[in-house]
Amino acid sequence: MIFKKIEWRLLFKLVLLFAVLAAAAWFLVNKNYVYVGVLAAAIIFLMYDIYRMLKKAQDEVQEFVESIHYRDFSRFFNVKHAPAELQPLRQGFNDINSTFKVISKEKEVQYQYLQKILELVDTGIISYETESGELNWMNDTFKKMMDIPYLKTIHSLEKRDAVLYKEAIAIRPGETKVVEITKENRQLKILLAATMFQTEGKTNKVIACQNINEALDETEAKAWQKLLSVMTHEIMNSVAPISSLAGTLKNRLSKANAFADAGNGNNMDDLELGLETIQRRSEGLLKFTETYRNLNKITTPNLKKVYVRDLFESLHSLMQPTLDQKKIEMEVILKDPHLTAAVDINLIEQVLINLVVNAVEAVKEKPNPRIMLSALHENHKLLIKVSDNGSGISPEVLDKIFIPFFSTKKSGSGIGLSLCKQIMLLHKGNIQVQSREGEGTVFSLLFTELQ
16 A cells, blocks of 8 residues: 555556657657657656666665664655655655554663663572673663672673672573572572573573672471470470479478378388479579570550660660770770661560670680670671670581570570570571681671661
8 A cells, every 4th residue: 555656657657668768769750859858858757767766765674774773763755745656655664664663662661661670679680791791781680689689791790709700600590509609708598589581593591699798597486386386285284283293392391290100201201302302403494494485575666766876875884884894995886876777676676685695694704805896887887896805706606506496505594695696686687707717706786777
């Protein structure tokens, strides 16, 4: 339909040219050279006119192809001022451009939607061409997770984190793998997943990186809470009657002992001593289980906005006598005195006290014992650190210190750090540790949102 008018005009000019050629041939046969000369001029004019018409159409098509090549769908071909034979052609070009423009706009909208969705997810995503390693795209989550503003190729990742780079290259489509990386002196567990696709004969690889530290911590905490709930319930139900019965028997025997014969005195004394032992051990078990029950008591923190400096001052005042007695220096570093956070002050103080007490124990054998408190605002997060230059923690122990009941101290219950971790999880935060044997330990309290 677009070329219908052009075809008819071209056909008319070709028929006219054929007729003029036939007439010129007839006059030439009859040796009428005057008419032959006139018709020859007409033939040249018609041939030039047909050539000019085809040349214009070719130029128009060339311009259209150029606009398509450069994706210039906004280009408009003027129909009104075009020669009559080219008006349908230009109108057709405009219609095609309009269709391409609609398709391109729809694809652009879909691409923007996809980009926004991928930016919102808390999973880092990176895509690259497998042969050259050239990076196609990475989302903001991946940039923040790895603290990388830009990557030209996937091989540039090796300088940032060699472990992650090696695993990202090696992982196969459909495979998942947990990788442990170090970021800002903190250990992170990253779940890697990969897929591949082909475009324009090139193979591209997409890798998803998800930080599963918080998910693992939450699952672990819930599992321990359930276990502790069952344990404390059963132990309390069993021990409480024993303790009560032992106390009652002791009272009765004390009264009966006053009237006992001298010959039965030793037996009565032994029996009383045994019952005292039962009572003492039962009360010890009750106190033991009551201590562990604290892990389940805390459900909702009472959040209030407090100054970090107040937390540090309170802790310093509380621990000062112990520190002076043991000749331990405590250094407080707080560059921003107006730093605040929404926390349950009682619970966070309990966490800080526990960490400082552990630090005191760790540095007691050092010639120059030192503990340092610090806080800073980092990437919209509040980070509080308790550092020491103590004996450090061995790698074998480091992975177990937050597990309930685990303790390296002979008199330790193994509840302190477990309780600290649960308190931090209730604050939507986390507690992490870095340590080197013989050099010291750093406990970091990470609050996900600075209030």
